[in-house]
Amino acid sequence: MNLTPDLIVYWQMGFLKLNATIVFTWLVMLVLVVGSILITRNLSNNLQRSRWQNALEVVVITINKQIEEVGLSQPQKYIGFLGTLFLFIAVSALGTIIPGFEPPTGSLSTTAALALCVLVAVPLFGIQETGLGGYLSSYTQPTIIMLPFNIISEVSRTLALAVRLFGNMMSGAMIIAILLTITPFLFPIVMTLLGLLTGIVQAYIFFILATVYIAAATHSSKTQTQKKAAQQPETQKTNESNL
């Protein structure tokens, strides 16, 4: 039994290799993309529409609302990244009910890659909203002394994201595998159901944390900019009064 699907290698040529993580990732990607194409091929903007379209609209609208509720006022700008995170992790977790399926999120490499994406996306969205200076100055808040701590926080939360997801997914798969060897068939099924719930919850946690980080980056940058803009006229006034 492997701790991570990275260790299941189907093909290797030097540095390049094709392991189970990548293969099952492609599988998940294929399911998501082909499913999306099939459903969105015949979209109807009438009141009558297909059940699949309804289901997909429910998913997309729910993600959109969640992003909006967290504090991002223009969710359509972030749904591409954040929605994909959720769907990828959720579909990977749902795939565990298929025998022989190795969830790609059970690999620390995948979760690390996702966490790195979040790590890069947060400053990118922050800079996009308020500019480079505005974003960087958020690290020195409330004082410059906090700069190293903010940087450590940034790195540690990325690490936490990766490890949390990996730990949960890996442990779920691991528990099912162990239980299959020592208990009758019924109990692993219950554990699989529990694993499904855990997987969906993890997908939601990963998605909501990433959203919160981005919201915090864009929001804090915005508030600082607004504060500065508000302070400038006041300082000008005091200077004028001093003169």
Place this chain on the structure above:
Amino acid sequence: MLIDWFTVIAQLINFLVLVWLLKHFLYRPILNTIDAREKRIADELADADSKRAEAEQQREAFQQKNAEFDQQRTTQMNKVCEEVKAERTRLLEEVRQESDALRNKLELALKNEQLSLKDSLSQRAREEVFAIVRKALSDLAGTSLEASMADVFVKRLDALTDAEKTSLQTAFQESTEALIVHTAFDLPKKQSIQITKALHGLLGDGVAIEFATDAHLISGIEINSHGQKIGWSIADYLTTLTKRVNDVMLSHNAVQDQSPELEKSQEQAS
């Protein structure tokens, strides 16, 4: 080592590709569709609102028109009722007048008929009376009555005034022809001589006198000559009486003809 960096890079790329693909094939179409539907629903709602407003406006306009129509109808009905009432009164008045005129005409015609009947009856009665009188007198006439009448004739000649005598003399003296004395019956000798004497006394002895009978006189004496006539006969009496009665009847009828006109003028005045 749990982290395989090649796999990390590969997963990074895989994830970014997936982001792009889902953005292209999932989020954008779905969000666009939802936006289009929302826009369509909003448009339909706005359209429905405008149509409802329009319908409300039309309903109000219709109600207003209906009220106006009702009012006009009521006014027209009242007007027509008034006109009908006036026309009815006028026609009734006209009919009443016509009936009054007809009644008056009828009454007049009836009265005229009564009058004419009365006239014809009175005329007939008169004629009958005269005929009976004439018949009675004709039956009574005779030689003795003729003799009496000759006496009366002679007495009358004697009783003439001077002026009358002169006038008679002037009229009869110019004539050269004989005077013809008409009687209904042949006079007795005594009366003939008496009359001859009386005439000679009045006109002179030179006047020739002849006697003739005329049944039309009924009874009496008549002398004719040169358009002059002296006589006293029952026929003359009857003729004069008939003429007078006719005059009286004519004057009476004239008074009766005038009386309806007088009544009418009195009614109009009242």
